[in-house]
Amino acid sequence: MNDAAERKLALSHLWVAFIAFVVACFMGEYQVLERSGFIPALDSPSVYFASVSTHGVLMAFVLTTFFIMGFGYYIATTSLKQPVWNKPLAWGAFWLALTGVVLAAIPLLTGKASVLYTFYPPIVAHAAFYIGATLLVVGSWVWCAIMLVMFVQWKKANTGQPVPLAMFATAMNALLWLWTSAGVALEVLFQLIPFSLGWIDTIDPGLSRTLFAWTLHPIVYFWLIPAYTAFYVFVPKQAGGFLFSDEMARLAFIVLAVFALPIGFHHLYMDPEQAKGWKLLHGIGTFVVALPTLVTGFTVIASLEIAGRLRGGKGLFGWIGSLPWTNTMVLSVILSLLMLIFGGFGGIVNASYAMNAMIHNTAWVPGHFHLIFAGTTVIMYFAIAYYLWPMLVKKPLFSSSMALVQLWTWFIGMSILTTPWHVLGLLGQPRRISTVVYNNLLTLSWKPYELMMILGGLVLLGSACLFIYNLAKTQLNPATEVFDEQIEFAEPIHAVKSLPEWLNDIKLWNKVIAVLMAISFGYPILQFFFMDTSGSSPWGY
Amino acid sequence: MQTEPIKPKYEQLLRDFYTQLRAIHIDQLERKWITISLVVIGLFVGIITIDAFFHGVNPPSKVETVDSASLHLNKEFAEDNLGVQVDEKGAIIVRMVAGRYAFFPKHISVPAETAITLRWVSMDVLHGVHIPMTNMSTMIVPGYVAEITTTFPKPGEYPVLCNEYCGLGHNHMWSNISVIAKEDWTAPVKSAAKGGSNNE
Numbered sequence: 001m002n003d004a005a006e007r008k009l010a011l012s013h014l015w016v017a018f019i020a021f022v023v024a025c026f027m028g029e030y031q032v033l034e035r036s037g038f039i040p041a042l043d044s045p046s047v048y049f050a051s052v053s054t055h056g057v058l059m060a061f062v063l064t065t066f067f068i069m070g071f072g073y074y075i076a077t078t079s080l081k082q083p084v085w086n087k088p089l090a091w092g093a094f095w096l097a098l099t100g101v102v103l104a105a106i107p108l109l110t111g112k113a114s115v116l117y118t119f120y121p122p123i124v125a126h127a128a129f130y131i132g133a134t135l136l137v138v139g140s141w142v143w144c145a146i147m148l149v150m151f152v153q154w155k156k157a158n159t160g161q162p163v164p165l166a167m168f169a170t171a172m173n174a175l176l177w178l179w180t181s182a183g184v185a186l187e188v189l190f191q192l193i194p195f196s197l198g199w200i201d202t203i204d205p206g207l208s209r210t211l212f213a214w215t216l217h218p219i220v221y222f223w224l225i226p227a228y229t230a231f232y233v234f235v236p237k238q239a240g241g242f243l244f245s246d247e248m249a250r251l252a253f254i255v256l257a258v259f260a261l262p263i264g265f266h267h268l269y270m271d272p273e274q275a276k277g278w279k280l281l282h283g284i285g286t287f288v289v290a291l292p293t294l295v296t297g298f299t300v301i302a303s304l305e306i307a308g309r310l311r312g313g314k315g316l317f318g319w320i321g322s323l324p325w326t327n328t329m330v331l332s333v334i335l336s337l338l339m340l341i342f343g344g345f346g347g348i349v350n351a352s353y354a355m356n357a358m359i360h361n362t363a364w365v366p367g368h369f370h371l372i373f374a375g376t377t378v379i380m381y382f383a384i385a386y387y388l389w390p391m392l393v394k395k396p397l398f399s400s401s402m403a404l405v406q407l408w409t410w411f412i413g414m415s416i417l418t419t420p421w422h423v424l425g426l427l428g429q430p431r432r433i434s435t436v437v438y439n440n441l442l443t444l445s446w447k448p449y450e451l452m453m454i455l456g457g458l459v460l461l462g463s464a465c466l467f468i469y470n471l472a473k474t475q476l477n478p479a480t481e482v483f484d485e486q487i488e489f490a491e492p493i494h495a496v497k498s499l500p501e502w503l504n505d506i507k508l509w510n511k512v513i514a515v516l517m518a519i520s521f522g523y524p525i526l527q528f529f530f531m532d533t534s535g536s537s538p539w540g541y
Numbered sequence: 542m543q544t545e546p547i548k549p550k551y552e553q554l555l556r557d558f559y560t561q562l563r564a565i566h567i568d569q570l571e572r573k574w575i576t577i578s579l580v581v582i583g584l585f586v587g588i589i590t591i592d593a594f595f596h597g598v599n600p601p602s603k604v605e606t607v608d609s610a611s612l613h614l615n616k617e618f619a620e621d622n623l624g625v626q627v628d629e630k631g632a633i634i635v636r637m638v639a640g641r642y643a644f645f646p647k648h649i650s651v652p653a654e655t656a657i658t659l660r661w662v663s664m665d666v667l668h669g670v671h672i673p674m675t676n677m678s679t680m681i682v683p684g685y686v687a688e689i690t691t692t693f694p695k696p697g698e699y700p701v702l703c704n705e706y707c708g709l710g711h712n713h714m715w716s717n718i719s720v721i722a723k724e725d726w727t728a729p730v731k732s733a734a735k736g737g738s739n740n741e
Contacts, residue, residue, distance in 0.1 A: 121667075244571070245571065271602075272682055273604060276600065284590070294574070294575075299571075354589070357677075360704070361671065430703065433711060433712045442674075540708075
């Protein structure tokens with residue numbers, strides 16, 4: 001199949017994602033420097049908060065959304081062996097989303113939208129910021145529609161056949177994202193845009209926070225699913241073995257998508273506008289969603305063990321040494337799992353209903369999500385890029401040893417950055433401060449950790465630059481040497497011949513999600529329309 | 542009415558689902574791992590639920606509304622009424638207002654090892670507050686009263702920090718609390734809250 005058009009589509013998305021990423025990395029390093037207060041000339045809250053807002057939007061919205069869209073198009077076309085449905089529509093979505101990014105970037109970079117990527121009404125930003133973010137999300141909805149159409153068309157043409165695992169995961173992610181984004185879409189369309197344009201005088205921040213919490217947890221699973229997809233469909237093959245279980249992989253994606261949604265209130269544990277029963281209910285759901293991650297850890301490690309033993313590894317741990325550590329995909333998954341273990345442990349602390357009080361809104365929280373997102377998830381984005389790039393540009397990777405150095409430095413940099421960040425949180429440092437001015441002895445204990453964070457950030461910045469350099473050199477390679485390998489999906493040990501419909505389709509799960517969302521968000525949202533609340537008028541910053 | 546045929550239909554669906562679930566190939570080892578995972582998750586959830594129901598360990602969740610735009614007209618949160626008070630039942634209640642960029646009153650003294658109920662309101666935007674090394678933490682959302690009851694175990698001077706971005710001066714939003722040994726603490730005279738000198 002000539003997939004030149006699909007490759008161009010995927011590459012364009014991935015380049016937007018990675019350019020946003022490297023720009024945001026420079027901002028990250030500036031932020032740890034500014035925050036430490038070691039260089040007084042840098043001290044400026046207005047620049048700092050503009051930078052934090054931009055860093056968050058670029059990393060959490062632009063890198064992720066564009067990466068997931070590009071990756072999804074390529075997975076759909078290669079796993080289903082058919083062209084992307086309605087390519088003009090896909091390009092339309094690309095340009096719409098990119099326009100949104102530019103529209104949001106103007107107020108962000110000029111300091112007219114320093115409200116952080118979590119919005120924080122009743123503080124208001126320039127309307128262009130909210131409208132730009134909306135266009136980005138609308139572009140991603142078009143992507144969801146294309147993925148689901150391709151999924152349904154393939155199923156119709158191949159009745160009774162199991163959908164390829166990679167596509168099943170992508171379709172689940174499209175379903176997850178449609179549900180996830182609905183919360184923030186309601187907030188932006190009915191509260192923030194009218195509020196910022198002056199069409200309404202007041203809004204209820206309690207309702208805004210509830211709607212944002214709807215989105216805030218499952219969005220991280222939207223980011224994580226491509227990483228898990230790589231765990232299941234690329235890693236076993238790259239390691240030289242087989243996928244341990246195809247059915248368990250599907251079950252993990254299903255439980256992940258279904259239970260990621262009705263649990264957002266663990267972000268609101270400390271909030272006064274929701275009652276304790278609802279928080280406890282969401283808290284229990286939060287623990288349930290740990291299950292698919294525990295299953296994934298098992299399946300991936302079991303798949304690696306099979307590969308290690310096939311390669312001649314012996315004994316209880318001998319198979320670890322015989323894994324191909326110089327394969328970028330295999331190295332990434334090992335480092336990713338290491339960060340997942342520590343990040344997951346931190347996540348359990350955050351999820352723990354009452355223990356959360358000790359770390360809520362402290363430096364612990366950004367430490368946690370940098371470890372689990374920028375670490376576990378983004379290192380798999382790198383692995384996917386290194387794997388796909390040669391196929392996308394039809395040229396061999398510029399330097400595999402540089403790629404290995406880049407992955408190791410990312411892991412080391414992330415460890416140096418996030419360990420002191422967690423400690424700072426336990427020592428009581430709030431997140432989201434641009435510098436420490438508290439006249440208190442406690443703050444003296446914070447200094448050495450801030451110094452370590454600067455060092456970690458520097459290592460990460462260097463690593464990010466190596467990544468971009470390697471990709472660019474690969475693509476700009478003038479040699480006509482043609483790279484002709486095809487994408488390889490891992491084979492399960494037990495091939496699946498047929499599956500029950502609920503393991504092969506998303507319709508049932510859509511209904512289950514609808515019921516769970518009605519239970520866990522129905523009353524907590526409706527209460528705002530029955531309570532006697534007084535709205536807040538808009539504030540600058 | 543359709544109720545009668547519907548029930549068996551759903552029963553049949555559930556039964557089919559269960560049979561199909563049993564038919565999925567799951568390795569013995571994986572089965573064990575899933576069981577262990579479920580037991581661990583069950584243990585965590587169990588402890589949290591028992592603590593919530595029987596020991597009353599809950600985050601601040603009193604859904605109580607207030608008009609943040611007119612606190613000065615509000616009897617409870619008028620300036621004279623802020624700070625530490627002992628009510629007729631002997632309970633210690635602290636009323637605090639968060640506003641850009643300070644917590645008012647700027648300094649309070651409370652006894653250690655004593656249950657204290659803190660009631661926080663915002664007069665403008667979203668704030669959050671925590672006292673490091675204690676479990677006093679809550680968001681302060683405009684339009685709502687954030688109420689939290691806690692006990693400070695150790696005497697000392699603690700900072701009270703704003704932990705939610707509230708504007709460009711957010712860094713400067715903090716105040717102090719003195720936790721005093723139980724036996725040395727005396728309840729403030731009601732009129733003491735009026736003057737500003739001892740609050741600065």
